[in-house]
Amino acid sequence: MEHRDIVIVGGGMVGSALGAALADHGLSVCVLEKDEPAPFAPEQAPDLRVSAISPASAAFLASIGAWESVLAMRATPYRRMQVWEGDEAGGALFDAAEAGVDALGHIVENRIVQLAATAALKQRQAVDYRCPASVSDIIYRPQASQLTLSDGSRLQARLMIAADGARSLVREAAGIGITSWDYPMHALVLSCRVAAEQQDITWQRFTATGPLAFLPLSGDAASLVWYHRPEEVKRLFALSDEELIAAVSQAFPRKLPGIRELVARGSFGLTRRHAQRYAREGVALAGDAAHTIHPLAGQGVNLGFQDAALLARTILDAYAKGEDWASEKVLARYQRARKPANLAMQTGMDAFCYGFSNEIPPLKALRGLGLKMADKAGPLKRGVIRYALGLSPMQGRG
Numbered sequence: 001m002e003h004r005d006i007v008i009v010g011g012g013m014v015g016s017a018l019g020a021a022l023a024d025h026g027l028s029v030c031v032l033e034k035d036e037p038a039p040f041a042p043e044q045a046p047d048l049r050v051s052a053i054s055p056a057s058a059a060f061l062a063s064i065g066a067w068e069s070v071l072a073m074r075a076t077p078y079r080r081m082q083v084w085e086g087d088e089a090g091g092a093l094f095d096a097a098e099a100g101v102d103a104l105g106h107i108v109e110n111r112i113v114q115l116a117a118t119a120a121l122k123q124r125q126a127v128d129y130r131c132p133a134s135v136s137d138i139i140y141r142p143q144a145s146q147l148t149l150s151d152g153s154r155l156q157a158r159l160m161i162a163a164d165g166a167r168s169l170v171r172e173a174a175g176i177g178i179t180s181w182d183y184p185m186h187a188l189v190l191s192c193r194v195a196a197e198q199q200d201i202t203w204q205r206f207t208a209t210g211p212l213a214f215l216p217l218s219g220d221a222a223s224l225v226w227y228h229r230p231e232e233v234k235r236l237f238a239l240s241d242e243e244l245i246a247a248v249s250q251a252f253p254r255k256l257p258g259i260r261e262l263v264a265r266g267s268f269g270l271t272r273r274h275a276q277r278y279a280r281e282g283v284a285l286a287g288d289a290a291h292t293i294h295p296l297a298g299q300g301v302n303l304g305f306q307d308a309a310l311l312a313r314t315i316l317d318a319y320a321k322g323e324d325w326a327s328e329k330v331l332a333r334y335q336r337a338r339k340p341a342n343l344a345m346q347t348g349m350d351a352f353c354y355g356f357s358n359e360i361p362p363l364k365a366l367r368g369l370g371l372k373m374a375d376k377a378g379p380l381k382r383g384v385i386r387y388a389l390g391l392s393p394m395q396g397r398g
């Protein structure tokens with residue numbers, strides 16, 4: 001059976017970036033991905049799945065040589081972010097200049113991030129990237145786990161890393177449990193073309209049933225996210241294009257430019273999950289395999305990149321010092337740094353989500369005050385922005 005020092009299961013955004021960060025430092029690395037992402041062509045309409053990539057994530061992707069390729073394909077910077085509830089007056093406006101950065105982030109299609117990270121991975125000498133390669137069975141052993149692929153081939157790994165997403169097979173095989181619950185809302189995601197020039201603002205309006213969000217894409221393209229009760233999302237999803245455009249125009253703020261064309265739609269159930277541990281001897285979890293979070297502030301994959309950066313650094317530092325880099329003792333350093341940071345972000349997002357999704361008068365008054373305070377210029381506002389961008393020390397050193 002072939003042996004590798006490290007086998008990463010899942011070559012999505014997080015797994016392929018982690019593979020690129022780990023490869024070429026003396027350890028043999030293998031990345032297994034079951035679905036090949038379609039190549040990029042500039043004339044393609046934007047994909048439905050997009051993410052707000054923070055400056056911290058962009059810096060990590062730059063460090064592995066992937067960010068330039070993201071920019072060369074397609075990425076939309078946003079310099080302002082507005083949050084409000086009720087009518088369109090008031091709320092809080094965050095500006096990149098106040099945080100001392102060029103942009104608050106970039107909206108990028110997930111496939112483009114994955115393609116760029118995979119290209120960086122393939123440039124490494126000592127990497128074994130296999131795609132399509134689906135792992136169908138795993139026997140977890142602390143010193144040498146065994147993985148069987150759907151074509152029958154087998155691999156042995158000193159360290160197995162779960163980057164295989166929310167329903168991680170690796171996590172299950174290693175006997176690591178999760179704490180999870182479903183949010184009482186689903187997300188309807190719409191990719192559309194609007195009657196406006198290129199936008200540099202992303203905005204979110206909170207309502208009692210859930211937020212309504214606008215994310216700018218390149219040119220006149222945009223992504224809209226409508227959070228609502230599951231049965232209402234189901235009803236909206238089944239409407240014709242004309243009916244859905246009319247429903248959006250009625251529910252979304254006047255700020256939304258008119259919708260010229262609805263390009264694609266998708267609906268997503270939202271579940272919070274947190275693995276009870278991130279590591280044990282010979283296995284570690286990263287990205288959605290370790291945690292999923294309410295997407296209202298677009299933090300999911302950004303937390304995953306912070307996991308990847310810190311996990312790579314922890315393993316490579318230990319390897320350079322001659323320590324047993326796959327031991328529980330070494331991997332516990334990664335868990336100690338990332339688990340509380342991810343839990344804090346999950347809890348913060350839940351407070352936002354539940355705090356805004358109701359009409360209880362004292363809470364309504366409190367959040368109005370909170371948004372007013374957040375809008376006041378000064379160190380607090382700068383701190384809030386930098387925390388949201390992944391630039392604050394509160395998030396741990398990813």
Ligand SMILES: Cc1cc2nc3c(=O)[nH]c(=O)nc-3n(C[C@H](O)[C@H](O)[C@H](O)COP(=O)(O)OP(=O)(O)OC[C@H]3O[C@@H](n4cnc5c(N)ncnc54)[C@H](O)[C@@H]3O)c2cc1C
Pocket residue numbers: 009010011012013014015032033034035050051052053110133134135136163164165166169187189268286287288289295297298299300301302303304
């Ligand atoms: C509606 C919505 C909006 C979101 N918006 C944002 C946002 O704006 N910003 C943000 O940061 N995050 C956002 N997220 C979250 C973000 O999409 C996830 O955090 C991110 O995709 C996780 O990346 P990952 O690589 O950890 O996992 P995944 O993207 O799930 O990738 C896992 C990979 O593993 C592969 N795989 C799985 N099983 C196997 C196997 N057995 N063998 C081989 N390969 C396997 C899969 O094919 C896949 O490529 C959003 C999520 C939702 C639902």
